[in-house]
Amino acid sequence: MNNIIKVANLSKRYASGFEALKGIDLTIRKGEIFALLGPNGAGKTTLISTICGIVRPSEGTVTVGGHDIAADYRAARAMIGLVPQELTTDSFESVRATVTFSRGLFGKPPDPGLIEQILRDLSLWDKKDAKIMTLSGGMKRRVMIAKALSHEPDVLFLDEPTAGVDVELRRDMWQLVGRLRERGATIILTTHYIEEAEEMADRVGVISKGQIILVEEKAALMAKLGKKQMTIELQNRIEAVPEALSPFNLGLADGGNALVYTYDSQAERTGITALLQALAEAGLRLKDLHTRQSSLEEIFVNLVSDR
Template identity: 70%
Template sequence: MPAIISIAGLGKTYKSGFTALKNINLDIQRGEIFALLGPNGAGKTTLIGIVCGIVNPSAGTVLADGHDIVKDYRASRSKIGLVPQELSTDAFETVWATVNFSRGLFGKPADPALVEKILRDLSLWEKRDAKIMTLSGGMKRRVMIAKALSHEPSILFLDEPTAGVDVELRRDMWNLVRGLRENGVTIILTTHYIEEAEEMADRIGVISKGELILVEEKHQLMRKLGKKQLTLQLQNPLTQIPAGLSDYALELSADGNELIYTFDTQAEQTGIAALLRRLSEQGIDFKDLHSSESSLEDIFVSLVRTNA
């Protein structure tokens, strides 16, 4: 099946000479949740802006559901819903009016039943007659999502969708995202809440200084780049790591009471068994052990730091 978004050789350089994007190549598959991670100023919002037709590219091509975003702007834009990072709504309009108006902007006929369903799914139905200016920040964010969904897009961009949203509303939003994906909508999101990307995304892309430095299926990424640590609480403290253990990646805690073994998640578990045998041979006893694993945030920080 062809990608629903296909980006080839995409670049953006502003008149000031600043290069925001460099030779981006990326295919996003239909029906997936793709998380785009990167530090502030990395180019995430510029990339989204180009795909959505808000920013003009300097080089390269972008196809949205088969439509060139430059040559066939109206057709490509009709396939895309965008929830921008900034809250920009019609302050004096009601929730019902602004969502219906957004649908009309795309030439879609009125569909009160659809708009009602969207508002109910976003827990906005009770606020349908409220003016936007009276809503909380979290509710305004929901209105932005409702507007983006009003013309029934097959691609939905969420740029920091849960910024300023409390925990309960955030959970509701992610349930909605799961429901949209089940109905065939492709979701592309940027987020500072990396634990959400870890929970929700099918694939992860990391962008740094305008370059896409990694695109990987989430579970493969965790396996390939993740690290595990085994911490052994020693029966008797050590002053140094014995020479007989020098071929293991071991660290000794400052008080000498813990040995910390760091290993690749792809490494065989037999390596741990061999280490424990070696400790026994060295006369080193331990009274407890526990393991921990790298989070996606650890991997992200490591990737960005390496690319700095």
């Protein structure tokens, strides 16, 4: 798959000596949804701002669609739509006018039909003539998204797009992301709602203290680092785990009425088969079995805490 964004040896140091980014290498594939996760202060927004040409790097290069963000800024920036965390727009302007103006900033010809479609997709059409200062916070967030889409970018950055907004906007936002992805757009998002990344993303990158510590296909990441847990309900209560079952590191649960077995994907087949056989040999009769898998949030927390 073609890479639409290439980041090589990217660093950002401020005059105070603080190093926000440290030698980052990253590629984003054309047409994918890439989730960038990390704790507060990890460097997510700095990385996005640098790729978008808002922050000047201390070292390294960034290209978007083959255009260097420094040497060929206008061409690179024209490919990018950015929805920042902060709500920054002209409070005294109408919704339709500010979105139309954003399109013009990129040298695009007027297209009232496109602007109407974007506003309708974001449930803003009935607010098209309202001044932005009269809108709720959620509606202002929708306007920011509409502005970012107005010039039909190939790459869309969503920096915490649903932070502090209502459930309806979150639903509309992710439906829109799905439609954009179907049209071939590349989407990079940061979010505190990790279940959104788990549902939407193709790949996941984790940044911590200015460094990318992991980039992985989401499914492969969950298979490799995710833990599975099987709860074995017993027909009869036991006081302790039988010695014969000690190799499986089982835990007692529900007051001795259940056993808990934690395993990874590699041990899934052989481990469960051996455990069930050992249970039978120990004379334990099963009542029921339940399994659950680690969420992406649990994997993320473990990665960052280990780091």
